[in-house]
Amino acid sequence: MEKELTEVYCGNGVGKTTLAIGQSLKASMQGKSVIIIQFLKGKEKRELDFLEDMDSLDIKIFRFEKFETCYENLTDQEKDEEKRNIINGLNFARKVIATQECDFLILDEILGLLDNGITTADVITDILKLKDESMRIIMTGRKLPRELLPYVDSITTLTTEETAGK
Numbered sequence: 001m002e003k004e005l006t007e008v009y010c011g012n013g014v015g016k017t018t019l020a021i022g023q024s025l026k027a028s029m030q031g032k033s034v035i036i037i038q039f040l041k042g043k044e045k046r047e048l049d050f051l052e053d054m055d056s057l058d059i060k061i062f063r064f065e066k067f068e069t070c071y072e073n074l075t076d077q078e079k080d081e082e083k084r085n086i087i088n089g090l091n092f093a094r095k096v097i098a099t100q101e102c103d104f105l106i107l108d109e110i111l112g113l114l115d116n117g118i119t120t121a122d123v124i125t126d127i128l129k130l131k132d133e134s135m136r137i138i139m140t141g142r143k144l145p146r147e148l149l150p151y152v153d154s155i156t157t158l159t160t161e162e163t164a165g166k
Contacts, residue, residue: 004103004136005153006128008144010111013158016140020106023138028057032103036061037093039086039109040071040116060102064089071116083118090119090127097130097137104136111141121147 009016024034034057041063064085065071067078074082093107113119124139128151131137144155 003133006137006151007154008152009140009156010142010144011157011159012142013160015158017108020108020138020140024059024104024106027104028059034059034104035096035102036106036108037089038063039089040112086118094127097127100135107139109141110139111143114145121145124148125151
């Protein structure tokens with residue numbers, strides 16, 4: 001059996017989630033079970049719901065946030081409540097990895113939890129330590145902290161550059 005990778009799609013460019021979703025579609029078409037856990041998207045982002053309606057795909061999507069808008073746009077009180085929901089999502093990710101509930105796991109915007117002070121690199125490291133070689137994991141977000149580097153096999157950085165003289 002080939003060792004599955006832990007990958008990161010990061011950077012200030014757009015398309016990190018789209019790239020991860022493309023990889024999940026490919027895996028599902030190869031007969032692998034896929035779980036996508038989205039963080040920091042709020043309930044308003046439902047562009048992936050069509051995946052769950054495709055009977056030929058084994059893709060499940062989970063969001064633990066309850067508010068319609070993204071985390072950054074919430075009041076402090078709403079952020080406190082949403083943080084508890086997000087922590088539930090992290091605990092679910094831990095369970096998925098520990099029980100090998102799927103072949104392919106996307107932790108969409110998990111790195112953003114670090115940027116927002118919702119969790120620490122140590123918590124994510126502890127979750128990644130549970131991974132065995134049969135599960136592929138993709139994490140997305142803007143910045144990858146150095147503490148996670150020993151647990152990552154591949155990093156893809158997407159950037160947006162301003163061009164001179166537009």
